[in-house]
Amino acid sequence: MPILTVNKLTKAFGGLMAVSNVNIQLKHGELVGLIGPNGAGKTTVFNLLTGIYQPTSGTITLHQNNEDIAIQGLKPYNVCKRGIARTFQNIRLFKDLTVMDNVRIAMNKNTNYNLLQAFAHTKAYSTEEKEILDESIELLKILKLEHKKDELAKNLPYGEQRHLEIVRALATKPSILLLDEPAAGMNPAETAQLTETIYWIKDNFNLTILLIEHDMSLVMKICERIYVLDYGMVIAEGIPSEIKSNKRVIEAYLGEDTENA
Amino acid sequence: MKKSINGSTLKKFITLALTFAIVQVLVSTNIINDYIFSTLATICINIILATSLNLITGFTGQFSLGHAGFMSIGAYTCAIITLRNPTMLGFVIGALAGAMLAAFIGFFVGLPTLRLKGDYLAIATLGMSEIIRILFINLDSVTNGAAGLSGIPQFINWGWLFVFTAGTIILLNNFIKSSYGRACISLREDEIAAESMGINSTKYKVIAFVTGAFFAGIAGAVYSSYYYFLEPNLFNFQKSIDILVIVVLGGLGSLSGSVIAAILLALISTYLQSFPELRMVIYAILLIVIMLFRPQGIMGSKELSLTVFKKWTRGLRDKKNGGVA
Ligand SMILES: Nc1ncnc2c1ncn2[C@@H]1O[C@H](COP(=O)(O)OP(=O)(O)OP(=O)(O)O)[C@@H](O)[C@H]1O
Ligand SMILES: [Mg+2]
Numbered sequence: 311m312p313i314l315t316v317n318k319l320t321k322a323f324g325g326l327m328a329v330s331n332v333n334i335q336l337k338h339g340e341l342v343g344l345i346g347p348n349g350a351g352k353t354t355v356f357n358l359l360t361g362i363y364q365p366t367s368g369t370i371t372l373h374q375n376n377e378d379i380a381i382q383g384l385k386p387y388n389v390c391k392r393g394i395a396r397t398f399q400n401i402r403l404f405k406d407l408t409v410m411d412n413v414r415i416a417m418n419k420n421t422n423y424n425l426l427q428a429f430a431h432t433k434a435y436s437t438e439e440k441e442i443l444d445e446s447i448e449l450l451k452i453l454k455l456e457h458k459k460d461e462l463a464k465n466l467p468y469g470e471q472r473h474l475e476i477v478r479a480l481a482t483k484p485s486i487l488l489l490d491e492p493a494a495g496m497n498p499a500e501t502a503q504l505t506e507t508i509y510w511i512k513d514n515f516n517l518t519i520l521l522i523e524h525d526m527s528l529v530m531k532i533c534e535r536i537y538v539l540d541y542g543m544v545i546a547e548g549i550p551s552e553i554k555s556n557k558r559v560i561e562a563y564l565g566e567d568t569e570n571a
Numbered sequence: 572m573k574k575s576i577n578g579s580t581l582k583k584f585i586t587l588a589l590t591f592a593i594v595q596v597l598v599s600t601n602i603i604n605d606y607i608f609s610t611l612a613t614i615c616i617n618i619i620l621a622t623s624l625n626l627i628t629g630f631t632g633q634f635s636l637g638h639a640g641f642m643s644i645g646a647y648t649c650a651i652i653t654l655r656n657p658t659m660l661g662f663v664i665g666a667l668a669g670a671m672l673a674a675f676i677g678f679f680v681g682l683p684t685l686r687l688k689g690d691y692l693a694i695a696t697l698g699m700s701e702i703i704r705i706l707f708i709n710l711d712s713v714t715n716g717a718a719g720l721s722g723i724p725q726f727i728n729w730g731w732l733f734v735f736t737a738g739t740i741i742l743l744n745n746f747i748k749s750s751y752g753r754a755c756i757s758l759r760e761d762e763i764a765a766e767s768m769g770i771n772s773t774k775y776k777v778i779a780f781v782t783g784a785f786f787a788g789i790a791g792a793v794y795s796s797y798y799y800f801l802e803p804n805l806f807n808f809q810k811s812i813d814i815l816v817i818v819v820l821g822g823l824g825s826l827s828g829s830v831i832a833a834i835l836l837a838l839i840s841t842y843l844q845s846f847p848e849l850r851m852v853i854y855a856i857l858l859i860v861i862m863l864f865r866p867q868g869i870m871g872s873k874e875l876s877l878t879v880f881k882k883w884t885r886g887l888r889d890k891k892n893g894g895v896a
Contacts, residue, residue, distance in 0.1 A: 360767055390769035398767075404760040406872070414750075415757045419769035421750040425778065428749035429742050435749065442750070482769050 312373050313338045313518050314359075314394075314486060319368035319382075321354055321542075328354040330542040332368070334520075336486065341512055341519045343533035345526075345553075347562055350539040352522045353399055356488050359520075360396050361386040374485075391419055395484035397475035399491045399522070405464035409455055412463050412474055413446040416481035449477050453507060469496050476507075480515060487511075489521045493528055501525060505532055530554065538562065591733050598729050612727065612797045614837045615736040616790050621817040621829035622743050623786035628815070629823035629872070630747060631779040632759030633685065634693040638814045640700025641784040643806035644676060645669035645791025647707060647714060650723045650801055657724040662796055666735075670788035676703075677784030678777065685776040692780075700811060707803035719802030720795075727797040735793050739786050744826055746782065755779045759824070820861060821869050828870030835869075 316334040320327070329351045336342055344352050357363040359370060361384050370382040372392055381389055395416075404412050421442065423434045450456040453473040458466060463474060472492055479487060492508070493501045505528060512519055523529045529536065530550040538546040538553060540562040546553055553559055594611075597603040603611065624638045645666070652665030676699070684695040707714045714720060746752050754775045757765035766772055795801050817836055821828030839857060843850040861869075 362763060362767065385771075386763070386766035387769050387771045390767060396767060398764065402761055402764040402767075404757055404764065407756065407760060411753060411756075415753050415765065415770070416768040418750050418754050418757075423750070425751060428751045429745050431745045431749075439749075478768060 315371045343529045343536040346539035351542040361389040393485040395479035395482045396488040403463040410459040615732045617833040619790035623783040627783040631755040637696025637700040639806040639810035641673040641787035642791035644673040645788030646795040649792035650795040662726040666792035673788030674785035681780040723799040824872030825870035827875035
């Protein structure tokens with residue numbers, strides 16, 4: 311059952327075709343990889359999916375409750391409200407705020423008390439704030455960050471900042487999670503731990519995941535299907551074993567470090 | 572959990588009640604005479620102005636140069652209403668009407684400009700407050716033009732000053748410590764990340780801006796009823812800058828910083844009144860010196876609380892022992 315269909319998605323920056331006629335389909339509950347050499351257009355695809363960039367052409371369709379919803383061109387917060395959440399390759403935490411506040415901010419869209427109740431700190435306010443607090447601690451526990459809840463995000467070590475990005479995305483209660491190089495800068499042990507965590511959240515939060523990653527061992531291990539981008543175009547699509555032996559993929563990676571491809 | 576919430580609420584309540592009672596006693600016994608009281612009124616009005624501008628500029632990160640404009644709307648509305656209906660009720664209605672009108676105008680200026688990326692708000696608010704000022708000069712029949720309105724009934728006593736000032740601080744603080752306030756702060760921190768996490772940036776910017784305008788209107792009402800005289804040029808560009816100075820000096824994103832800076836600047840400028848020819852020079856030099864040594868403002872984005880105080884004293888102790896790594 312498809313949950314997201316990307317059709318002929320194109321993004322031009324001046325004369326540069328960063329993304330060109332890309333077709334992607336995600337099925338409910340899948341864990342799909344998006345790989346490609348540096349500058350292939352992977353992050354640009356995420357930016358198009360989440361409304362940060364407007365596509366030059368093409369459509370993005372979300373299939374929810376037997377309904378097809380066109381989401382290309384929606385503002386990022388509306389895309390998020392539709393259930394797509396992401397992490398950022400170049401970490402974009404609210405770095406001067408606490409770990410806890412980073413998570414609580416992402417819970418804003420599911421908060422129900424109104425403005426007057428916020429001004430007056432009524433019962434409705436305190437009840438819901440308590441729930442938000444408890445829930446954010448539960449979320450932080452998943453990535454073992456609960457004991458750092460009062461630290462400023464910028465004071466976390468790099469790996470934990472990446473973890474917090476994931477927790478923050480989860481806090482928006484997404485159905486589709488887009489992870490942009492979650493293992494970047496991590497050592498093999500940390501990457502192995504992260505792999506387990508990704509499996510765990512996928513199952514426990516009933517997620518569909520699209521994952522950008524340069525670490526091929528991680529991609530080949532956990533992705534059910536893989537799309538390969540090069541110069542903005544999808545040059546291959548298939549299961550990991552097919553991708554590994556695909557000639558065009560090997561060519562695209564030539565000159566890059568192909569050892570682990 | 573429940574107990575500690577009640578405990579801190581109780582502490583706050585006692586602090587507020589004590590502040591009110593002590594000043595009330597000092598006023599009744601005339602230890603706070605009319606002269607000191609006028610400084611007190613300036614401080615309270617500036618606290619309302621600075622905390623409300625801080626919500627817009629310090630917490631939400633939107634640069635506004637029109638706070639004096641919103642203040643003038645509150646001041647004139649309240650004055651005109653109390654002149655026609657010189658009762659306590661007239662004053663309260665006037666203050667609320669003035670604040671609501673300021674909020675209303677804030678909405679119509681804010682909605683179109685806050686949708687745009689970039690510092691359009693600064694230009695729009697600057698233009699708005701100039702237009703309002705010129706309107707007040709030219710609407711002779713209602714505002715008495717450049718000559719101004721005089722003989723506005725005076726209802727402001729310590730009780731009202733306290734209610735409006737403490738009320739503003741409490742309400743703004745409540746807002747900031749809510750989901751709404753966190754959304755505003757997230758926009759200041761990283762608008763793209765905030766939008767990607769489901770925060771409708773325009774909505775929260777408008778809420779912050781309209782709220783700020785509302786309280787600026789309240790400050791204007793208090794001003795008109797205390798000084799019983801208004802003229803359009805009181806609310807010029809310079810006035811907006813004066814308010815911004817308090818906010819920046821106290822710390823962008825700190826309500827207690829705004830309160831401290833409002834008190835400090837009022838005391839300094841009262842003191843400097845004995846040196847009229849050097850007043851502005853010394854005032855400017857002081858500001859430069861403070862900003863050189865604390866560019867983030869007196870409080871930065873922190874709030875004054877017992878924990879901050881403890882950290883300070885611990886920091887001092889560490890320094891004394893040479894234990895700073
Ligand atoms: N806002 C922009 N303006 C102009 N060009 C851009 C913009 N964003 C991306 N590009 C260009 O589009 C191309 C694709 O960039 P993108 O960031 O999507 O690559 P990527 O596959 O994520 O690479 P990496 O693996 O290095 O993260 C690059 O040539 C990049 O310079
Ligand atoms: Mg990228």
